Amino acid sequence: MGDHISKDEFSATDVRKDDISEDRAEEAAKRAAKKTVKKEPKHGGKGNAAVHRMWTAVWMLLCAVLLIQIWGLNQRIEVLKERMDRLARIAAQQQDRLEELTEGPGQDGAHGTNGAPGEDGRTDAAQVSGQGIVGSQGFDQNGQKNGPGGQASASREPDAAHKVYLTFDDGPSANTDEILDILDRYGVKATFFVVGREGSQAEDALRRIVEEGHTLGMHSYTHDYDQIYESVESFAEDFEKARDYLYEVTGVESTVYRFPGGSSNAVSHIDMREFAEYLDSQEIRFFDWNISSGDGGSFLVPVEMLIENCTATIKDHGTSVVLMHDGTAKSTTLEALPEIIETIQAMEDTVLLPITDETSVVQHIQWKSEGQEASDYNR
Ligand SMILES: [Zn+2]
Structure with missing residues (x-):
């Protein structure tokens, strides 16, 4: 089968x-x-x-x-x-x-000046054109004699005889991240008066400034003296661009401003008081400085000199607004920063703070008309 x-x-x-x-x-x-x-x-x-x-x-x-x-x-x-x-x-x-x-009236008195107009107010431009190193003494002569009594009355800032505000102009730059790292290491909050720098790196830096609790201030969009100070209209245009840009990138509406060259700059042909009035109409407070690191010039200031400039006269002020620069070329500012902070932190009854609405203004020009409530800040 x-x-x-x-x-x-x-x-x-x-x-x-x-x-x-x-x-x-x-x-x-x-x-x-x-x-x-x-x-x-x-x-x-x-x-x-x-x-x-x-x-x-x-x-x-x-x-x-x-x-x-x-x-x-x-x-x-x-x-x-x-x-x-x-x-x-x-x-x-x-x-x-x-x-x-x-909280009512009285709070608005913040718009005073801390001293007489500075005859010798250095400007960024003057520094760039090589006037030399500007020491802190340069601005002491501006008469910033506000004592501890010169602060806003209902301040939520910690009490201290000496309040120090580190401010960095002209950023963001390639150095911003490192400045932020250093501030973070020491637990210090500061203020950055920035210009309109675009691109993802700059935007990341702006966001980091805000996220880490520092104050974001405006320092114009273009930093172009001729353009900004040409007229109140062109100043306003630049200002709005800066304010809108920062808001767009960070979601924060900046309320503080630093004039390029300071309010005592010798560049503007228009009376700086007009620009100050304009800022006031926009509810913006402007800050000059009463201590300069001297790093605004075109050459590198030695580290030791920067430390000395930034810290020597803090004891003379109730409010110290320290001018520094956040610029790619300012390598010694980066090097000096840790010791500047350490020196200030070692001072008695002294605190390092970011600028807020409670901060007493330090301004080089007197611009409020007579009779306005600025007297608190002229003490
Ligand atoms: Zn500047």
Whole structure:
């Protein structure tokens, strides 16, 4: 029987049914198995493999899509978190503002000046043109004699006989990150008067300034004296551009300004009081300085001199606004910063603070008309 079974008719099932000898059955089974193996690739096999591959591809594609979606969601969450933070900050700012308004009159007296107009007020331009190193003494002569009594009455700033405000002009720069690292290391908050620098690196620096609790101040958009001081209109245009840009990037509305060259600059042909009035109309307070590091010039000031300039006269002031520069070329400012901070932190009854609404202004010019409540700050 088995002998007659042709290859084609034979199957493993048949073998089990029939009484053929075991090795025949084995042989037949092998053949059958071969046939099945052979058959598969011949007919449905290739198709199956292709289908299999297709499914694998589909699954992989699905997985990839899912991963991308998850990644996208994560990004979105990050963005939302950032937005929440910004909103929280804006809310806090508005809360502060509201509190100020409800606290009634007297608070507005912050717009005084701390001294007579400085005859020798150095300007950035003057420093660049090589007038030499400007020591802190240069601005002591500006008559910044405000004592501890010169601070806002309802101050939430910590009490201390000497309040020191480190300020960095002209950033962001390639040095901003390192300045922020140093400030962070010492737990110090400072104030950055920035210009309109665009690009992702600058924007990251601006956001970091805000996120780490420093004060973001304006220092014009273009820092172009001729353009800014050409007229009140062009000043206003530059100011709005700076304010809007910072708000766009950081979500913070800056409320402090530093004039390029200071309010005592010798560059503007228009009376600086006009620009001061304009800023006041925009509810912006401007800050000059009463201590200069001297790093505004075109050459590098030695580290030791910077430390001396920044710290020697702090004891003479209730409020010290220290002028420094955040510029790529200012490498010695970076080198000196740790010791400047250490020296100030070692001083008795002295605190390092960022400029806030409570900070007494330090201004080189007197611009409020007579009778306005600026007298508190002329003590
Ligand atoms: Zn400047």
